[in-house]
Amino acid sequence: MNILVCVKQVPDTTEIKIDPVKNTLIREGVPSIVNPFDGYALEAAARIKDKDPTVRIIVLSMGPEQAKAALKECLAIAADKAYLVSDRAFGGSDTLATSYILTETIRKIEMLEGGLDAIFCGKQAIDGDTAQVGPEIAEHLDAPQVTYGLEAEVDGSVIRVKKEVEEGIEVVEVRMPCVVTFTKPAWDPRYPTIKRKMAANRAEIPTLTAADLPGIDLACAGLKGSPTKVKKTFVPQKRTGGIKIQEETAADSAVKLFGLLSDASII
Numbered sequence: 001m002n003i004l005v006c007v008k009q010v011p012d013t014t015e016i017k018i019d020p021v022k023n024t025l026i027r028e029g030v031p032s033i034v035n036p037f038d039g040y041a042l043e044a045a046a047r048i049k050d051k052d053p054t055v056r057i058i059v060l061s062m063g064p065e066q067a068k069a070a071l072k073e074c075l076a077i078a079a080d081k082a083y084l085v086s087d088r089a090f091g092g093s094d095t096l097a098t099s100y101i102l103t104e105t106i107r108k109i110e111m112l113e114g115g116l117d118a119i120f121c122g123k124q125a126i127d128g129d130t131a132q133v134g135p136e137i138a139e140h141l142d143a144p145q146v147t148y149g150l151e152a153e154v155d156g157s158v159i160r161v162k163k164e165v166e167e168g169i170e171v172v173e174v175r176m177p178c179v180v181t182f183t184k185p186a187w188d189p190r191y192p193t194i195k196r197k198m199a200a201n202r203a204e205i206p207t208l209t210a211a212d213l214p215g216i217d218l219a220c221a222g223l224k225g226s227p228t229k230v231k232k233t234f235v236p237q238k239r240t241g242g243i244k245i246q247e248e249t250a251a252d253s254a255v256k257l258f259g260l261l262s263d264a265s266i267i
């Protein structure tokens, strides 16, 4: 069985800054990490492999050369093989173009590694935050999908997924090949061992380019192939001022608040 995990390298911060001219993320000077939700997807795959060591885990990232650092981290944790897909023609891709390029790369990896039984993704990337790429890959592949996964186990030709829903947890079964996106479970992902870290550092990660993807239509990739056009980005002005009421007791605070509101003719 082969599981492919899509991994995005993201800035190690939740305070994303936007270049107001180019309308793209400012990545310079910000350390990068594996998108945390992709770490949960990798751990879910690793738990399946714990039960069946014949399972192979392949990780795939689309991004610049530096994304190989994220892939090496995944190799150190649990992955058996990693691929980077990178090409200047892919720059400026929105989520639809990104999922299209990832899907074409998945098709290529199937030619190289054999059929993929499951594609695991994070629920969302902490920088782009759209949560669109996983479901879009499922649509491109015409494969069934489960979102908000917490845990997954393989049972014959199906994957049984515990998924988060508003009212609690739902257990769904989906036939393979399928796409599952993962959210934060109750447990933490495993740490890499020193031995795996050393092997990952030595690993050669193949880079696939547009020329390696036989079916790709470049009209659907990159900035030109992206239907989403960012018209404007801006950072909302931070609110200033405000009064903090912190009297000795809650009753005194209430009296003070009442006074201020009545002085302002609000009550």
Ligand SMILES: Cc1cc2nc3c(=O)[nH]c(=O)nc-3n(C[C@H](O)[C@H](O)[C@H](O)COP(=O)(O)OP(=O)(O)OC[C@H]3O[C@@H](n4cnc5c(N)ncnc54)[C@H](O)[C@@H]3O)c2cc1C
Pocket (backbone or CB within 6 Å): 006, 007, 008, 009, 024, 035, 037, 038, 060, 061, 062, 063, 091, 092, 093, 094, 095, 096, 098, 099, 102, 120, 121, 122, 123, 124, 125, 126, 127, 128, 129, 130, 131, 132, 133, 134, 223, 226, 228, 229, 230
């Ligand atoms: C017009 C436009 C231009 C853009 N140009 C650029 C650009 O030049 N460079 C740039 O970096 N971003 C660019 N972006 C942002 C880029 O489209 C998104 O970051 C990307 O498509 C993923 O969307 P997301 O981050 O919301 O991922 P989500 O949909 O939130 O991610 C869900 C999951 O999909 C998988 N996934 C997502 N992205 C990748 C990836 N790259 N590789 C592997 N797995 C992945 C992961 O498993 C992730 O957890 C642009 C966006 C727009 C709208």
